[in-house]
Structures are given as structure tokens and as C-alpha cells.
Amino acid sequence: MLKLIFWLLLLANAALFAMEKGYLGALYSDGREPTRISKQLQADKIKLAASEAGSASTTAPAAAEASAATAASTPSTADLAPVACTEIGNFSASEARRFSSQLAERTPALKFVRREIQEVASHMVYLPSLGSKDAADKKADEVRRLGINDFFVIQDSSPLRYGISLGIFKTDEAAQKQVANLAKRGLSGAKVGTRSISSSKVAFQLRDMGGDAKLAFDKIKTDFPTQEVRSCP
Numbered sequence: 628m629l630k631l632i633f634w635l636l637l638l639a640n641a642a643l644f645a646m647e648k649g650y651l652g653a654l655y656s657d658g659r660e661p662t663r664i665s666k667q668l669q670a671d672k673i674k675l676a677a678s679e680a681g682s683a684s685t686t687a688p689a690a691a692e693a694s695a696a697t698a699a700s701t702p703s704t705a706d707l708a709p710v711a712c713t714e715i716g717n718f719s720a721s722e723a724r725r726f727s728s729q730l731a732e733r734t735p736a737l738k739f740v741r742r743e744i745q746e747v748a749s750h751m752v753y754l755p756s757l758g759s760k761d762a763a764d765k766k767a768d769e770v771r772r773l774g775i776n777d778f779f780v781i782q783d784s785s786p787l788r789y790g791i792s793l794g795i796f797k798t799d800e801a802a803q804k805q806v807a808n809l810a811k812r813g814l815s816g817a818k819v820g821t822r823s824i825s826s827s828k829v830a831f832q833l834r835d836m837g838g839d840a841k842l843a844f845d846k847i848k849t850d851f852p853t854q855e856v857r858s859c860p
Contacts, residue, residue: 716830
């Protein structure tokens with residue numbers, strides 16, 4: 628009898644020990660497993676990894692949208708559609724040579740046509756008559772040393788003979804600006820006179836200009852700020 632009681636007590640203690648350690652959890656469950664959760668290894672890292680994944684999934688679309696916006700705002704030569712015909716002018720003979728040289732150098736494949744224009748002007752900037760051809764030639768050398776090349780010595784039979792013409796302009800305002808510009812470059816004594824003459828000028832017509840050629844043309848144009856860009860007549 629004592630042996631039976633001993634074994635029953637031993638079995639009861641063993642059952643209580645197993646229950647405390649959770650060894651009997653597999654035999655019954657209420658749907659919750661607090662013990663298993665508490666024994667998970669590095670649970671905090673698992674949670675962190677999930678957070679980082681969510682952040683990455685949110686950041687990826689934002690980065691893609693930012694990249695697309697940057698690409699859309701960046702101009703490309705493909706966006707510059709060709710223009711059938713653009714004209715620029717009117718150049719003096721020396722300016723025309725300089726413009727065509729730059730055009731041929733920077734856009735060798737661009738088609739262009741040189742067009743002669745008879746331009747009627749009414750205002751001339753000039754230096755008064757110097758009295759003789761020798762004096763006029765000497766003054767012309769001084770003008771060249773100042774870097775001014777667009778001029779000529781007047782040799783007709785007018786009172787301005789052996790004077791120096793420094794430009795023909797359509798308006799008095801434009802002529803007065805030329806006088807001020809010449810003074811800044813060191814040439815004083817220039818005057819404005821009313822005189823209606825016909826002068827030969829040059830215009831360039833540029834065909835099918837677009838893409839890289841248009842960008843190159845815009846850069847060349849900055850060297851000729853007084854020239855007008857217009858549609859071909």
C-alpha cells in the first residue's frame with residue numbers, strides 16, 4: 628500500500644513539473660502561445676527587418692518618380708524640332724565673312740543660302756572730311772588699331788569727301804548709340820548725318836535647322852547681338 632502511494636505522489640510531482648515547464652503544451656492549446664513567442668530568437672530583429680522592407684517599398688516608387696521628373700525637365704536636342712527656314716541679317720561684308728566662317732566650323736552639315744540685300748538707310752555715323760586722301764588713310768589706320776573694321780573712306784564729290792563713314796542706320800536713335808559705342812572704344816569726334824543711300828548687306832537663310840544645329844546657331848548668334856532673326860520671306 629505504501630508503495631502505491633509513493634508512486635502516485637511521484638507521478639503527480641512529475642506531472643506538475645512537466646506542466647510548469649510547458650512540456651504538456653502540445654497536448655492542449657487555447658489558440659495562444661505566449662511561451663513560444665517569448666522564446667523566439669532575436670524577435671526584435673525580425674520586426675526591424677519588416678520595417679526596413681516597408682520603408683524600402685515606399686522609397687522605391689518615390690525615387691522612380693523623382694528620376695522621371697528630372698528626365699522630363701532636362702532639355703535634349705531631340706526636343707528641338709527642325710525649322711524649315713530661318714533668316715538672319717543684315718550683315719556688313721566683314722560681319723558676313725565672320726558669321727559664315729563660324730557657321731561652317733560649328734555646323735558643317737547645316738544647309739544655308741547667302742542672300743544679297745540692298746538696304747536703304749537714312750542716318751550715317753561719320754568722321755568729318757580730313758582734307759586729303761593721305762590724312763584720311765592715316766586716320767583709317769588709327770581706327771583699325773582701335774579694333775574697328777566696319778568703315779570706309781568717303782571718296783565721292785560731296786562735302787564729306789575724305790571723311791570716314793562708320794555705319795549707316797535706319798533711325799537716329801541707332802546712329803546715336805553707335806556714336807556712344809565708338810566713344811567707349813576710344814574713337815571721339817564721330818557725328819550723325821542725314822543721308823539717304825543704298826548699301827549692300829548680306830542675309831543668311833538656314834534650312835531645316837534643329838537639334839544640335841539649333842543649339843550651335845544660338846551660341847553663334849550671341850556674337851552678333853545686333854542681327855535680327857526672322858522667318859524667311
